[in-house]
Amino acid sequence: MSSDSSSPDDIEYEFGNPFPGRILAPEAWVQTAWKRLPEGLIDWPSVYGRHAPVVIDLGCGNGRSVLAHAIRRPEANILGVDILPVVIRYATRRANQRGMGHVRFAVIGGFELLERHTPAGTVDEIHCYHPQPYYRKEEIGKRLITPDFLTLVCRALSPGGQFVIQTDHPAYWAYIQAMVPLFMEFRSHPEPWSDGLRSRRETIAKGQGLSIFRGVGTRRPDWDKAQAREQARQLPPPIFNADRRLRETDAIESGRPPQRRGRGRR
Numbered sequence: 001m002s003s004d005s006s007s008p009d010d011i012e013y014e015f016g017n018p019f020p021g022r023i024l025a026p027e028a029w030v031q032t033a034w035k036r037l038p039e040g041l042i043d044w045p046s047v048y049g050r051h052a053p054v055v056i057d058l059g060c061g062n063g064r065s066v067l068a069h070a071i072r073r074p075e076a077n078i079l080g081v082d083i084l085p086v087v088i089r090y091a092t093r094r095a096n097q098r099g100m101g102h103v104r105f106a107v108i109g110g111f112e113l114l115e116r117h118t119p120a121g122t123v124d125e126i127h128c129y130h131p132q133p134y135y136r137k138e139e140i141g142k143r144l145i146t147p148d149f150l151t152l153v154c155r156a157l158s159p160g161g162q163f164v165i166q167t168d169h170p171a172y173w174a175y176i177q178a179m180v181p182l183f184m185e186f187r188s189h190p191e192p193w194s195d196g197l198r199s200r201r202e203t204i205a206k207g208q209g210l211s212i213f214r215g216v217g218t219r220r221p222d223w224d225k226a227q228a229r230e231q232a233r234q235l236p237p238p239i240f241n242a243d244r245r246l247r248e249t250d251a252i253e254s255g256r257p258p259q260r261r262g263r264g265r266r
């Protein structure tokens, strides 16, 4: 369908915000679900049918950010992954209906994708929007952003490749700000991205009056795998207390009795 024949029904909204791209006529739909990843390393050109820069989105949720990447970088091969099959189904339908043949989605953890399937030095951009903070104590070990994960990010990125990270969680952000610069050049990006809204969770967080924290890491040309692994071994895992009622400094100091804001007992 050409843009001349488009109608308002071509645009899909979420909380009043349009999803990037337009829904095309069914004959232009494509298949973006990647149901079976290889046992070992991915051969990107054989998956996408072309040699192109690779952009990965870890924990992509319902696909809003991946659609944004697909429009921002039509020349790239784009992969969104999440551990939840249901969100990948939503994301896949959206990309299919927009004819985004340069996008794939798979159900897999971000750590596992990088550790088992991503060839070193092959990825242009790795994005992670609002990694799950995992509030319950027994789930803290599931947090994605760890020193080992950052080592894998650096290994996957090509020289000069970028790691884009965003969260609305102050304690997670404090941890990210402390850790990421140890692995790559890092600058915070207080302003919204120039191409607009990239994340469903961002909309929800803004609606709750929460701040959004954004940053971009760049792989250093002299990155050294052995050195990074050794460094990762010595760094703390993300064991901050995710309770938003805590002051930030309390939240990032583990093992200390939490001090709550305000008066009164729990």
Ligand SMILES: C[S@@+](CC[C@H](N)C(=O)[O-])C[C@H]1O[C@@H](n2cnc3c(N)ncnc32)[C@H](O)[C@@H]1O
Pocket: 058, 059, 060, 061, 062, 065, 081, 082, 083, 084, 087, 108, 109, 110, 111, 128, 129, 130, 131, 132, 142, 144, 198, 199, 200, 201, 202
């Ligand atoms: C707070 S949501 C954010 C979703 C989306 N990026 C956004 O900004 O709207 C966190 C997402 O990460 C997914 N997730 C949690 N742990 C993950 C992991 N280890 N690897 C990949 N995805 C994960 C969850 O299923 C969920 O979809």
